[in-house]
Amino acid sequence: MNFDQILKARRSVRVYDENAGFDSQIVTKSLERSVLSANSSNMQLWEFYQISSEEKKKKIVRACMHQSAARTASELVVFVTRHDKWKKRAAWNLANMEKQFVGKEITSKDKRALNYYKKLMPLFYTNDFLGIATLIRFLIVSYHTIIGKPIIHLITHADQRVSLHKTCALAAQTFMLSMKSENYDTCPMEGFDERIIKRILNLPASAEVCMVIACGIGKSEGIYGPRTRVPNDEVIFKV
Incomplete structure (x- = not known):
């Protein structure tokens, strides 16, 4: 299929043939492709869990409240954000960048x-118990706003969470x-008990x-019905 055909053929399917042949390696291959997805600052603050064991799958199905898509699926994949790994990822990116500069004038x-x-990256991702890092980001953003200079409004932990979920959703697509x-x-x-899934995956x-x-x-x-979308002129704008 070409790209248009893939887009048009992809649907959210909620009932699967439990007796059909299934190649688990295709899931692995697709996850390896997901790693190539665009992501914020190449921080890659994500993890993908391929649920292939029946024991784990039954537990995840329960956490998904036994909805038919989960219950009849051959495998499940859990997409996870990992804010806690920002220091490790920043250091990894820095080390890779430093290798590129070896032997050349900086x-x-x-x-x-x-x-x-x-x-x-430390300015963007650091959080502390007293909220000092958040206050520093707030002051920096406020100053730039007052003088009319554009700046990323990434201040609170909630802002960080939004950024990470955007990135993870790109990989899922x-x-x-x-x-x-x-x-x-x-x-x-999206219909699942996150606390249960986090316990299952430790x-x-x-x-x-x-x-x-x-x-x-x-x-x-x-597939519960024909695909419907609001008219393009309600969502696509040329300015």
């Missing part, structure tokens, strides 16, 4: 790139399109479940 542009991970290109169906689900308190995606060979009754 320019002012290079220094800005290095400082992006040395200084800017890549995954679903990849699965459809391999003639498998998917269904992204995730820390700071991790958050972005979505759970059901995978398999869809049945015709798994």
Whole structure:
């Protein structure tokens, strides 16, 4: 299928053929493609859990309140945000960047790139018990706002969470399109008990479940109706 065909063929399928053959390697392959998704500052603050064991799957199905998409799926994939890994990811990016500069003269542009991970990422992602980091970000943003200079309004932990879930959702979309290109169906689900899923996957308190995606060979009754979208002129604007 070409890209338009993949987009048009992808639907949220809520009932799967439990007796159909299923290649688990296609899920793995699609997750490897998801890693290539665009993400904020290349921080890659995500994790993808391929639920292939029946024991784990039954537990996740229960956490998804036994909805048909989860119950009949051949496999489930859990997309998770990991704010707590920002220091590790920033250091990894910095180390990779420093390797690129070995043996060459460091320019002012290079220094800005290095400082992006040395200084800017800590400014964006640091949180502390007393809220001092949040106050510093607030003051910086307020000052830029007063003088009329554009700045990213990433101040609170809630702002950070929004950024991470945007990134994780991009990876999830890549995954679903990849699965459809391999003639498998998917269904992204937000109806789940996050606390239960985090216990099943042994995730820390700071991790958050972005979505759970059901995978398999869809049945015709798994598509509940024709796809409908509001008119393009209500959502697409040229300015």
